[in-house]
Amino acid sequence: MPDTGRSTYKYPHLECSSTAAMFRSPRVMTYALLSGVLLLVVLTVLSQENRISPTSRLRYSRFLDSSNLVFLRWDFDLKAEIITFELQVRTTGWVGLGVTNRYTRAGSDLVVGGVLPNGNVYFSDQHLVDEDTLEEDGSQDAALQELKEDESYTTMRFSRPFRSCDPHDQDIADDTVRVLAAYGPDDTPKLDRKLTFVKSIFLLQIVHPDDLELPDDTIIHDLELTDFLIPEDDTTYACTFLPLPIVSQKHHIYKFEPKLVEHDETMVHHILVYACGNASALPTGVSDCYGADPAFSLCSQVVVGWAVGGTSYQFPDDVGISIGTPMDPQWIRLEIHYSNFHNRAGVYDSSGIRVYYTARLRKYDMGVLQLGFYTFPIHFIPPGAESFMSYGLCRTEKFVEMNGGSIPDIHVYGYLLHTHLAGRSLQAVQYRNGSQYRVICKDDFYDFNLQETRDLPHRVEIKPGDELLVQCHYQTLDRDSLTFGGPSTINEMCLIFLFYYPRNNISSCMGYHDIIYVAHELGEEVTDPMEGVMALSNVDWTPENIKTAEKASKEAQQTVVIKTIDEVVENTTGWIPDIIPTPRGPCLESSGGKVEVQDKIPAGFRTAPVSLKGSGTSLWHLSLVALLCVQGALSWLLTSLQATV
Incomplete structure (x- = not known):
């Protein structure tokens, strides 16, 4: 691999001597030199920021298999766009780590390495030609940092760019990544399905719980059901109302975690905690959240x-x-969604949410804003769809009025994405003064089995008057009947929860399309929304009609439903704006790098930064150059000052 990063740096003695020649006589230049030296020191420090050396502790970790034999650590440098992996496997044979896609292992990239019996190491960037056949990439974009083996484990540590210029390498972005790990009992890299594992991970997570200090006065409180008999139905939404901890002064909840009871299968789909307005008349006991008693659906914040x-x-x-x-x-209100697809009887559960709170107050009180498509049957997805988009609009101009006074700008720092099994991707887009302003959050590779609260790399400001649009992408090739919006796992949802500060009284802002217009575009004569929903069953869902339905759903007027924590509801209307695709960033060029078809501008190529090199010596040498120059310049500066006194 050509060391393109090092070739741009000059020799240190030439840099220092030319600097000294500039400052030999005028006393006024002394101060200019001092400023330059200080700037050089700052730049040197900045160049070291966030750099991951071959011996750095990697902050994140996860087991990739159920037997805990395959252990992954990783860390990343967002500025340099480099990620470092360390794979440890209980084997004395070969190991491999890479990225795959949702549907097939063919085309997956896999970095392969191991230690031969004679102590020599082998390491290469490869890809899967088909489900089982490995082939070495023409462009080697992974940089080895360490490969070692003992009597039990093989450990491989390497770095790679988020996005290389090699079409055989899968990108790593702010999306769910399906990490592929494999190994073998000897040093012949050959895939065995029993020794190959795929796990969805959000690799570029910003905040990790272990990174944050836990207050000494922390108190733990559980919000949970007690010995609840899970019904034998496929889907159950169980709700109960519980008091929050009683405290004599203001406290902050700063952490939460699921409190789950282990069963033979995963039956708890999601758990939500809703804040109730203090004036609410709340029922007792446990009941269906959305059943005969509407009181059990109170509280929507x-x-x-x-x-x-x-x-x-x-x-x-x-x-x-x-x-x-x-x-x-x-x-x-504690809401637990159970999915009992095997209709098991006699299963009791005591799951819930554990919260951690403290009297050591933070600067801001947080809130949650729910966006998306209003969850009821007007939301539909046709069967047999390769791709189908749904949209939920939020218009914020009524927020001030509904909040009961002025409302500060909303500062979003985190989010949670939620669809059911047909969901493939989601994004929330912000508009200001009629133009697209930014994509707040997205996941182009959403996985139903990995739904977690994520922090934004940079906090986002939403002002009253902005529009917010949620787009959900679905695929229903495995379905032969319509999918409607609803609470069941086999129904669908299209929701994004934004975590923000400072808190206001708005709990949700969601939209739905004019179903009568959609039905008319599909050739169905209807006069009310219920007829519109029922008429969808008469449609022959050909690819052409699927596209017609998608286009009509986007063009139809949206009703926007805004709710407050006290269940005050107001509606407004709006139209779905276009979404301008976010351009892909430049790739990192390595040996044999090629321009991809989608990279239309060759200038998208960029030299691989020196932190890509396994040893990290180039950046260390650069820092040494700077330090030597600083040392020489300071010595000369002291001499000059003494001479002028």
């Missing part, structure tokens, strides 16, 4: 949420959920 695949979540250190003041909720 989501406070925290967990879904299958998620783990614990700790808020950034300047935000928390406020409890203990007259403005704070005293009760919550």
Whole structure:
């Protein structure tokens, strides 16, 4: 691999001597030199920021198999767009790590390495030609940092760019990544399905719970059901109302985690905690959230949420959920969604959410804003669709009025994405003054089995008057009947929860299309929304009609439903704006790199940064150059100052 990063640096003695020649006589130049030296020191420090050396501790980790034999650590440098992996496997044979896609292992990339019996190491960047056949890439874009073997384990550590210029390498972005790991008992790299594992991971997570300090006065409180008999139905939404901890002064909840009971199969799909307005008349006991008694669906302000695949979540250190003041909720609605697809009988559950709170207050009180397509049967997805888009619009111009006064700008720091089994991708897009402003969050490779609260790399500001659009992408090739919006796992949802500060009274802002217009575009004569929904069953869902339905759903007027924490509801209307695709960033050029078809501008190529090199010596040498120059310049500066006194 050509060392393109090093070739741009000059020799240190030439840099220093030319600097000294500039500052020999005028006293006034002394101050200019001092400024330059200080700037050089700052640049040197900045060049070291966030750099991951071959010996750095990697912050994130996960087992990739159920037997805990395949262990992955990783870390990344967002600025350099480099990610470092360390794979440890209980084997003395070969190991491999890469990225695959949702549907097939063919085309997956896999970095392969191992240690031969004579102590020599082998390492290469490869890809799968088909489900089982490995072939070496023409462009080697992974840089080895360490490969070692003992009597039990083989450990391979390497770095690679988020996006190389090699079409055989899968991109790593702010999406769910399906990590592929494989190994063998000897040093002949050959895939064995029993020794190959795929796990969905959000690799570029920003905040990790272990990175944040836990207050000494932390108190733990569980919000849970107790010995609830799970019905034998496919889908159950169980709700109960529970008091929040009673405290004599304001506290902040700063962390939550699921409290799950182990069963033979995963039956808990998601858990949501809703804050209740203090004036609400709340029922007792446990009942169906959306059944005969409407009281069990009271309270719509989501406070925290967990879904299958998620783990614990700790808020950034300047935000928390406020409890203990007259403005704070005293009760919550706990909602647990059970999926009992095997209709098992006699299964009891005591799951819930565990919260951590403290009197050590954070700077901001947080809130949650629910966006998306209003969940009811007007939301539909045709069967046999390779691709189908749904849209939910939010218009914020009524927020001030509904909040009961002025509303500060909303600062979004995190999000949770949620669809059911047909969902393939989601995104939330922000518009200001009629133009697209930014994509707030997205996941182009959404996985139903990995739903977790994620932090944004940069906080986003939403102003009153902005429009927010949620787009959900579905695929229903495995279905022969319509899928409607609804609570069951076999129904669909299209939701994004934005975590923000400072808290206001708005709980949700969601849209739905004019189903009568959609039905008319499909050739169905209807006069009311119920007829419109029923008429969809008469449609012959050909690829042409699927596209017609998608186009009509986007063109139809949207009704926007805005709710407050006290269940005040107001509607407005709007139209779905176009979404301008986000351009892909430049790729990192390596040996044999090629321009991809979708990269229309060759200038998209960029030299691989020196932190890609396994040893990291180039950047260290650059820093040494700077330090030597600083040392020489400071010595000359002291001499000059003494001479002028």
